[in-house]
Amino acid sequence: MKTLKNQTLLYDEECPLCRVYTKGFITTGMLDENGKKPYCQLTEEEQNFIDVQRASNEIALVDNENKTVLYGIDSLLKVIGFSFPWMEKVGNWKPINFLLKKLYSFISYNRKVIMPSKKKTEIKLECVPDFNIKYRLIYIIFATIITIFTLYKCAQIITILPNASIYREVILAIGQIGFQLLFLTKTDKKTNLNYIGNLITISLLGAIILVPIILLSSIIELPHLFILTWFGLTVCIMIAEHYRRINILELPKYLTLTWVLYRIIALGIILNT
Incomplete structure (x- = not known):
């Protein structure tokens, strides 16, 4: 399995599904040991180039060297596609990509009613999707x-x-x-x-x-x-x-x-x- 290095996924630590698949990427070696980070731990410097609001709706993949960011299904295809290029190619085919993005939005915008979590007032930066x-x-x-x-x-x-x-x-x-x-x-x-x-x-x-x-x-x-x-x-x-x-x-x-x-x-x- 090829490892995509110097890339970090920002995930919702209150979402069981998010925790499982981000951990899976690291366990299988698709990302290095620094390949995931809770959204709520974003630094002020990172917030300068990351769209914080969008990242709460779509999981963000941060390129730590170039300070660039991919969001949602594009970030997941980048991680998976580094090890399996054909999957990224299929996923980026317009009809498939359209369906994947709709499916991703369907799950992401409803994840707090599928698996709710208690609001934490002590956390300033909560990964809560927009109400759609x-x-x-x-x-x-x-x-x-x-x-x-x-x-x-x-x-x-x-x-x-x-x-x-x-x-x-x-x-x-x-x-x-x-x-x-x-x-x-x-x-x-x-x-x-x-x-x-x-x-x-x-x-x-x-x-x-x-x-x-x-x-x-x-x-x-x-x-x-x-x-x-x-x-x-x-x-x-x-x-x-x-x-x-x-x-x-x-x-x-x-x-x-x-x-x-x-x-x-x-x-x-x-x-x-």
Whole structure:
């Protein structure tokens, strides 16, 4: 593996994904031992030639000798392409590059609702991406669609429920957002969309946990008690995760109670239809 020397990636140390892939670059020898640095540790001298705002949205690769900077997908292609030139060539092909940049922006602008972190007032330079309504809405719609289809498949294997309906799952997903917003009416648009993003991420997490049991059910006949237990444990994990995120976002703790209340009401309606 060829090593790209005298280059440093500025990463968000609060982002688990950022920590993993920057460490991976160094472990595999693609970057030298000084190949990564937390964004919050930028010096005043470095801030003179680095676009600090852009670097919070797109990971920056700093050339320590020439004092030049690449951002986002271009920085990652530079690191990977030094060891695998063909990958950089493919990645820079206009159609592919366009898609990679859109995918990168989709993940980067939503990383704080995918994996939130508590705001640290003692740190002057936090690596927090700009609030982008377009990418937030795309994420909410994307995650909601995946959740809806997963829960639809799950409902098909829970025999105590009435016949599964994709329309029912759509109503439940949209209703969940509307119900919770009733208790956030005094907050601003950014807070609302940040909370909804986290709310949908929790639903997506639940859907991911349910995937193995859905796949198993398509292969073998599982005991109904086993399916219900798995589903119950999934709900417990989701409740705990909701409470954890509420604390990180510094939102009222009663939102977890209203979230649970909505699901109890929804289940009661489903069982009586």
